[in-house]
Amino acid sequence: MRKSCGHYPVTRNIIISDSIIQLTFKADDISRSTVPGQFIQIRVSDNFIPLWPRPFSIYDVDTRKGEISIIFKVAGYGTGLLAGKKEGDTIQILGPLGNGFPIPSNDGGMVMAAGGTGMPPLFLLSKFAIENGVPSSSITFISGARTRTELFEPVELTELETDLNVCTDDGSAGEKGTVVDMLEKILENKSGFTIYACGPVGMLKKIDRLLLEKNIPGFLSLEELMPCGYGICSGCAVKVLPSPDRGETDDNRDYHLKRVCVEGPVFESGEVMWE
Amino acid sequence: MRKSCGHYPVTRNIIISDSIIQLTFKADDISRSTVPGQFIQIRVSDNFIPLWPRPFSIYDVDTRKGEISIIFKVAGYGTGLLAGKKEGDTIQILGPLGNGFPIPSNDGGMVMAAGGTGMPPLFLLSKFAIENGVPSSSITFISGARTRTELFEPVELTELETDLNVCTDDGSAGEKGTVVDMLEKILENKSGFTIYACGPVGMLKKIDRLLLEKNIPGFLSLEELMPCGYGICSGCAVKVLPSPDRGETDDNRDYHLKRVCVEGPVFESGEVMWE
Amino acid sequence: MSVNLSIDINGLKFKNPVLTASGCFAYGEEASEVFDLSLLGGVVTKSLTYLPREGHPPPKVHETACGMLNAIGLSNVGIDLFLSEKLPFLAKYDTTCVVSIAGSKIDEYARLAERLAEEGDVDALEVNISCPNVDEGGLEFGAYPKPAGKVIVAVKNKFSRPVIAKLSPNVTDIVGIARSVVDSGAESISLINTLVGTAIDIKTRSFNLSNGFGGLSGPAIKPVALAMVYKVANAVDVPVIGLGGITTASDAIEFLLAGARAVQVGTACFFDPLAPVRIIDGISDYLKQNNFKDVNEIIGIVD
Amino acid sequence: MSVNLSIDINGLKFKNPVLTASGCFAYGEEASEVFDLSLLGGVVTKSLTYLPREGHPPPKVHETACGMLNAIGLSNVGIDLFLSEKLPFLAKYDTTCVVSIAGSKIDEYARLAERLAEEGDVDALEVNISCPNVDEGGLEFGAYPKPAGKVIVAVKNKFSRPVIAKLSPNVTDIVGIARSVVDSGAESISLINTLVGTAIDIKTRSFNLSNGFGGLSGPAIKPVALAMVYKVANAVDVPVIGLGGITTASDAIEFLLAGARAVQVGTACFFDPLAPVRIIDGISDYLKQNNFKDVNEIIGIVD
């Protein structure tokens, strides 16, 4: 699959909250080839600090305008620089990258479990699903964060008209509770779902355990440090359980390594070996 | 002599021309202790690219407002970053540094020979001299550059009402010719001057030779790479001729090293051993 | 005006002097989705061991000031999968194919060389001697002249096409090691591999890499690499391939001026996937602007 | 809550573990115009040779990616002027005074040690063994265990107070050299000195430094320094002083966690004159935030 690499112009910088920014780029080629769950690598500086590009899920695509967007939290030095980019600046992007989410395999409905910065790919997945005929009402969307200011809840999400459930650990917005709490509650009442989750590793681990316990199918999108983002460095590798189903013989090793940037970022529930 | 080191706020960024910028900082302490010919070290980046601070002559001081100014040409990466600083940004400055010019020792008049970025310290020297009673008319000021766009000719300079002579190598502004050409012409007609020169090394070398030939006293302000700017690294050392007058015995060496940042940037004519 | 970029390393031809470095380009498949591999002078594959290896567990990488640490630990597909899947893919491109090999015993190098000698698509071997020498208690083969030479002899016994010895910079006397591998039959030398380094997370008070130590690469190490390349190029009679922190054409030209006949681009491929291509173009521009007709004219002319 | 920052290096006391590095602070006079030297744990002076030296001609320095090259060439005032002017100045401050010595013959080290032994204001010597060993043909004293040890023996014969051996990182086996200097009587080890490196100006096609090669320092080399400090601290019984690229308190804490009992700040003093002071404060803050009462509690606890 062809990957584009070049300098793309920023077309909009929208400040969603104190530390959450939405950036939009003019990138025809990337906008046309993206599937939900894929990401881009952005080189945030023209020098070597930071050295590596930073990975961001593609949050929205507008094929008509040839634009792609990301939403990100200012988490450190690189995202700090990125937050300062404005209309007209050009920036090196490589993408689209990664496997993306599989097309929903049943029509029992979808549950999106988004923790913090995990919202963007699940928004795009929901949008694609709806565009492909999945009724909005059959998508349950949980968006959670520790606190109100860290919540990713752009208007576009509300406009999708999914069954949207907002929660915060401290109750400062939406219901009080974690994404996992919300998911457990939802799973009590309904079944036949496929779960799609993206967020902090602690959350993913708990969700994975929950799904395995309840034998519910699901897909988890992981985050790792990514020196290259396109499979050439092996730096982003995570441990996965060898599975004969996936053609992985176990030849005496208790784990295999998979590159999050190529074989992921989306993994099937039960696949990842958590630390 | 006490040196200040701290983060000082930018109070103005004035674009003089395409590639020439004037920056003003609020820096009470530095403004009060500066003598003409001294410089400051500015750390242009909060990371390690570039690693070293950049040296700039102090162009103007306003002790009432507690401000200091520099004028600089965008010459590379560091000055490129500096050009982007705006009101409110704070920036690490160390200063004032270096020896500065000596108080004019005769009243035969002063000739300032400024090539390109060499103008700022000579402006301040002229201003101080005038404030100390030297008549404007007895100061001849040559400001030259290769071409019009590289000329440092701010309004403040005109307002000093010195005998101002502008020249460019290509004749695009002022008279056509180099600073050395102009100086030679002036020296033909008058005598009893002290010469103060700052500019590219080729110009300084020629002026030095001229002054030695004609036995005219003068002072030259040098530029060198400056890792520290305050005398601790020895990186800025230049070769000087050992001079018994200055208490330097020659102990079989054909040169001594002096640090431009401490023993300079101002050297007496005849002192520097040019390459 | 057109300039000649092609170079010759003891009979091994490269259409231009820019290769991608081992471990920084996998086996070429992923990068082929970004640009046409036929533009490259050559590709050096990820170091192969006889059996597949997962390498060290995560975390395997850490960012440092203008550089990075890696403790990938030679994770690779092993010789069988390499020959059945990776080599045929690379062979489709019009670029010189250099296969990097590594082992923890001399015999492993020899067995790899033997298998690869049978493959016409393998233009040359690069012998990575920065691996812990299990035969002699864990010190790197590349740490001392003698074991380094022994590896090359074993490989040359099995492989008659050009063999490039890739040197480790973590040594007192790089020239001594260079001489030893040349005396042992290496047709070329590439250097440098990574510098040993580490980093500590002061919050958790543990190492940032699962393995504790890792290899430092990227722009930070360029001055060290350039000094070693200059010294070795001036000491041995075989062509030298320079690498270490090369990111721009200007960096590559520094290495050529220092005496490298070719260069490899490593870490830069991570953060700037088109770097190898821009470096090729940039070298060509430099030659034109300075009225050189042939890249070979600038090799080693620094003074 | 107050924390103890003072440390002890084989009887040599420092009020806190932050020293300034040799050659990066001259003799303290200039820096005393920027901050109060009595804040420092200690000052290590520019390496002294017996006679004054101008060092290499300019250009002596070059900026690199997150680092710099220097070829200052040991320019210093010589022992006489040091004793008459520089030492008395430093002695006015309440900080530990470590005098660095260097020589091109073993005898030069011995003569320096003898003169300095007479001065009560000299708390310790740091022996810079990264100089070309004229006695044995130009290789650095610090390149091999034996000559390194010989220098220390010669110095210890003349100087009974603590002697710190400063090691060069340009070696295959830093632990072997560390063991040798300890066996020879060094009370402490400091490391690392600069890495050998170079840079070339592609416009003029000549080296950027008059001397061709120089020493690489600054943030770029921190991972290499930290790895060597960890290895040496775990191999020898004397306290180790860590340096190389330390710029922030976090950097310094990494070295302490790795096993250094004190640290030195070098290149950072150039671009951030107050760095040593901020590092002292930052270590203190870290200890408080993590409920340590004494800096000695965190030394070597990385796992």
Ligand SMILES: Cc1cc2nc3c(=O)[nH]c(=O)nc-3n(C[C@H](O)[C@H](O)[C@H](O)COP(=O)(O)OP(=O)(O)OC[C@H]3O[C@@H](n4cnc5c(N)ncnc54)[C@H](O)[C@@H]3O)c2cc1C
């Ligand atoms: C596939 C993928 C998709 C992502 N999508 C988004 C997104 O849509 N929106 C968003 O806000 N963030 C997203 N992230 C996380 C984002 O990449 C990091 O927040 C960013 O790289 C931090 O860079 P920094 O320089 O600001 O932080 P640093 O100063 O480098 O570090 C700050 C903190 O962030 C952690 N961190 C750094 N890099 C990564 C990384 N690559 N992955 C995970 N954690 C990291 C560090 O460990 C540290 O704790 C994604 C990450 C991955 C791998």
Ligand SMILES: Cc1cc2nc3c(=O)[nH]c(=O)nc-3n(C[C@H](O)[C@H](O)[C@H](O)COP(=O)(O)OP(=O)(O)OC[C@H]3O[C@@H](n4cnc5c(N)ncnc54)[C@H](O)[C@@H]3O)c2cc1C
């Ligand atoms: C005492 C002193 C006073 C100065 N005053 C002024 C001033 O008032 N106005 C002004 O415009 N410039 C002045 N300069 C020159 C200014 O410091 C350099 O232009 C600046 O450091 C270049 O930084 P850069 O990162 O943009 O350039 P780089 O990208 O580092 O280099 C661009 C070019 O500038 C040269 N250069 C870099 N640093 C220096 C330096 N420290 N001295 C001389 N040349 C250098 C390089 O060799 C190169 O050719 C002064 C220099 C000194 C030493």
Ligand SMILES: Cc1cc2nc3c(=O)[nH]c(=O)nc-3n(C[C@H](O)[C@H](O)[C@H](O)COP(=O)(O)O)c2cc1C
């Ligand atoms: C992630 C990574 C993996 C590497 N793997 C190998 C390898 O398998 N074999 C090898 O000889 N060198 C390997 N290297 C070293 C590089 O080929 C190169 O020598 C080194 O990184 C210096 O060059 P650079 O600074 O351009 O990256 C690896 C480097 C990195 C960063």
Ligand SMILES: Cc1cc2nc3c(=O)[nH]c(=O)nc-3n(C[C@H](O)[C@H](O)[C@H](O)COP(=O)(O)O)c2cc1C
């Ligand atoms: C300009 C300069 C001069 C130096 N001079 C000496 C010296 O005289 N003696 C010495 O032992 N080390 C000298 N060093 C090495 C430093 O003390 C230190 O070991 C090295 O720079 C690494 O630390 P850093 O990265 O913090 O600078 C010098 C370093 C620099 C940059």
Ligand code: FES
């Ligand atoms: S980030 Fe390089 S292989 Fe995944």
Ligand code: FES
């Ligand atoms: S710049 Fe460091 S001594 Fe002058």
